[in-house]
Amino acid sequence: MKSETPGVPTPDQIKRAPKVLLHDHLDGGLRPATIVELARECGYGQLPESDPEKLGLWFRDAADSGSLERYLETFDHTCAVMQTRDALFRVAAECAEDLAADGVVYAEVRYAPEQHLTAGLTLEEVVEAVNEGFREGERRALAAGDRIRVGALLTAMRHAARALEIAELANRYRDNGVVGFDIAGAEAGHPPTRHLDAFEYLKRENNHFTIHAGEAFGLPSIWQALQWCGADRLGHGVRIIDDIDVADDGTVTLGRLAAYVRDKRIPLELCPSSNLQTGAAASYAEHPIGLLRRLHFRATVNTDNRLMSGTSMSREFEHLVDTFHYTLDDMQWFTVNAMKSAFIPFDERLAMINDVVKPGYAELKAEWLFRQTAVTSESSAAHS
Ligand SMILES: O=c1[nH]cnc2c1ncn2[C@@H]1O[C@H](CO)[C@@H](O)[C@H]1O
Ligand SMILES: [Zn+2]
Numbered sequence: 129m130k131s132e133t134p135g136v137p138t139p140d141q142i143k144r145a146p147k148v149l150l151h152d153h154l155d156g157g158l159r160p161a162t163i164v165e166l167a168r169e170c171g172y173g174q175l176p177e178s179d180p181e182k183l184g185l186w187f188r189d190a191a192d193s194g195s196l197e198r199y200l201e202t203f204d205h206t207c208a209v210m211q212t213r214d215a216l217f218r219v220a221a222e223c224a225e226d227l228a229a230d231g232v233v234y235a236e237v238r239y240a241p242e243q244h245l246t247a248g249l250t251l252e253e254v255v256e257a258v259n260e261g262f263r264e265g266e267r268r269a270l271a272a273g274d275r276i277r278v279g280a281l282l283t284a285m286r287h288a289a290r291a292l293e294i295a296e297l298a299n300r301y302r303d304n305g306v307v308g309f310d311i312a313g314a315e316a317g318h319p320p321t322r323h324l325d326a327f328e329y330l331k332r333e334n335n336h337f338t339i340h341a342g343e344a345f346g347l348p349s350i351w352q353a354l355q356w357c358g359a360d361r362l363g364h365g366v367r368i369i370d371d372i373d374v375a376d377d378g379t380v381t382l383g384r385l386a387a388y389v390r391d392k393r394i395p396l397e398l399c400p401s402s403n404l405q406t407g408a409a410a411s412y413a414e415h416p417i418g419l420l421r422r423l424h425f426r427a428t429v430n431t432d433n434r435l436m437s438g439t440s441m442s443r444e445f446e447h448l449v450d451t452f453h454y455t456l457d458d459m460q461w462f463t464v465n466a467m468k469s470a471f472i473p474f475d476e477r478l479a480m481i482n483d484v485v486k487p488g489y490a491e492l493k494a495e496w497l498f499r500q501t502a503v504t505s506e507s508s509a510a511h512s
Contacts, residue, residue, distance in 0.1 A: 135455035135493065139446055145459055146233045146488035147441040148466035148480075149430055151338075151363055151397035153283075153312075154239035154258065155206045156433025157223050160184035166209035166218070170247075175205060184438065191436035194407035196344040197314050202436055203243075211247035216257035217264065224265020228276035230440045233484050234470060237262070238281035238310050241297060242290050251297050255282070259305035275484075279307035279472060281338065284326065286311045286318040291326035299333050307471040308336040310363060315345040320357045327357040336360050336471040338397065342367035343408055351385055354394065361469055365389070365396040366408055369416035372423070380423060395426045395469035400447060401439045402432035412451040421458070428466040460489040 137145065160180040167175050176190075177183040191199045210216055220237075227235050241254040249257070262278040269276050282298040284291035291311060298309040309330055311323055320327075320339050330337050340363035341353035347370050353359045362368075371383035382390065389396070398417050403409040409416065420427045429444050431437065445462075448454050467481050 135457060135496075136453065137445075137449060137456050137459060137492065139442070141456070141492050141495070142445045142449065142459070143231050143442045144488075145231055145445075145456070145492055146463065146485050147231050147445070148428075148463050148470070148485070149227065149232050149235040149237075149441055150361070150395070150428055150466050150469060151399055151430035151432055152223075152227070152235060152237050153433050154219060154223055154237050155203055155210060155243070156436055157226070157237075157431070158206050158209075158219055158435055159222055159226070160187070160435070162219065162222060163206065163209055166215050170209060170211065170215065172205075172208045174208070184435070187436050188438045191433070192405050194405075196316075196406045196408075199406050199436065200314060206435070207243045210244055211249070213249065213253060213257040216244060216249075216254060217261040220258045220261025221265040221268065224262050224276055224278045225268050225272075226434075227278070227441070228265070228269030228274035229272070230442050231274075232276055232441050233488075234277050234279075234467060234472075234480055236279045236281050236307055236471060238283045238312070240283040240285050240312065241294060242285060242288060251293070255280070255297065255301050255306065259301070262305065277480075279470075280305055281308045281310045281471075282306055283310040283312045284323065286313040286315070286320065286323070286340070288313075291323035292329060295326035295330050295335075295337075298337075299330065299335055302335060308338065308360075310338050310340065312340045312363065315340065315343055315349055319349070320353050320359075324357065327359075331358055338363050340364060343403070344406060346370050347385055350389070354385075354388070359394075360471070361395040361397055362389075363397050364399060364403070364408070365394070366398055366403055366416050368396065368425070369419065372419065374419070382423075390423065390425050393426045395428055395465065396420065397430050398427055399430045399432035400444055401437040405437060412447050415451075417448065418452050421452075421462075426465050426469060427462065428469060429462045430466075456489055456493050460485065463489075 160183040177186045190202045241251045244254045284294040298306050338361040339353040339359040342350040343364035346367040371386035373381040400415050
């Protein structure tokens with residue numbers, strides 16, 4: 129039985145383990161019931177289902193298309209109901225609550241402010257509503273006995289032309305809830321170099337950013353994100369596998385780009401379930417995370433879109449534990465990697481690692497000892 133194997137986490141332990149999430153979209157993580165209620169409140173009549181359970185399944189099915197472009201179409205419905213201050217506040221508060229209830233202790237949650245302006249909000253009002261929602265969610269989590277800290281990443285859409293404006297917005301709110309910047313959206317045909325002005329601006333401001341790259345499109349996209357744009361992290365980055373050769377005898381050879389990514393400890397925000405849906409990987413067993421972990425890339429585990437993938441941080445780890453037989457030590461390794469790669473200040477990252485992550489795993493790792501003690505004393509009681 130799993131629970132008796134020292135170090136191999138049970139689903140319950142996976143849930144209780146402190147987890148760190150760097151890549152999660154606010155508009156990809158709504159509760160289906162909330163979407164239904166918000167749609168009713170704002171008069172949005174185009175939801176494909178009105179029953180929350182069916183709606184949740186619809187998102188999963190529609191996102192299961194094997195194409196990033198089709199996957200992204202599902203966000204029309206979530207963005208449609210996130211256009212008012214109250215709706216943004218609610219979605220952000222529930223996001224923080226849901227993550228905390230799943231054992232996430234630190235999260236960077238991203239969204240594109242430019243997609244929330246159709247009912248007349250300004251970019252600033254959007255950011256403030258989401259920030260207030262995250263603070264509310266952190267408070268609710270605390271009241272429920274969970275601790276979480278949530279930072280926002282502001283995303284610019286790569287097909288649009290507002291990246292510099294959004295980068296400036298991120299910079300303006302950097303001491304106020306926003307920890308960095310990102311670009312997202314369809315990758316093919318929309319190279320990140322189109323937004324160089326935004327990245328150069330952020331670098332001049334000593335600010336942080338990640339870029340969705342190497343998901344639907346391969347090495348050239350990763351190369352541009354790093355060597356032209358100067359990204360601190362790679363959103364997905366999973367196609368770096370195309371620059372790694374594994375010979376029949378197991379010998380591994382890294383190309384120049386893969387070697388650079390590993391040598392420089394560039395964090396990979398890997399999102400296994402999302403990759404299965406968009407066709408970036410065929411199965412968990414074939415997902416490059418197994419090899420990247422073995423080769424000691426700075427790999428992290430993420431949800432991407434909890435609604436579209438019907439997932440959570442715990443579920444992502446459950447799949448990985450089932451597939452690769454990861455132990456609590458592996459889970460801790462991914463979690464420390466993520467915390468090291470967060471965009472908050474170094475001293476805070478270190479304190480999270482030393483005071484929250486490591487003690488949390490140490491406690492879980494010790495549990496099997498006590499379980500055995502209980503079994504032993506039961507059996508000796510039976511013999512006496
Ligand atoms: O996996 C992804 N790849 C690229 N773009 C994405 C992915 N998931 C979500 N978005 C895009 O990011 C926007 C802001 O959150 C979403 O509206 C969606 O269009
Ligand atoms: Zn993403």
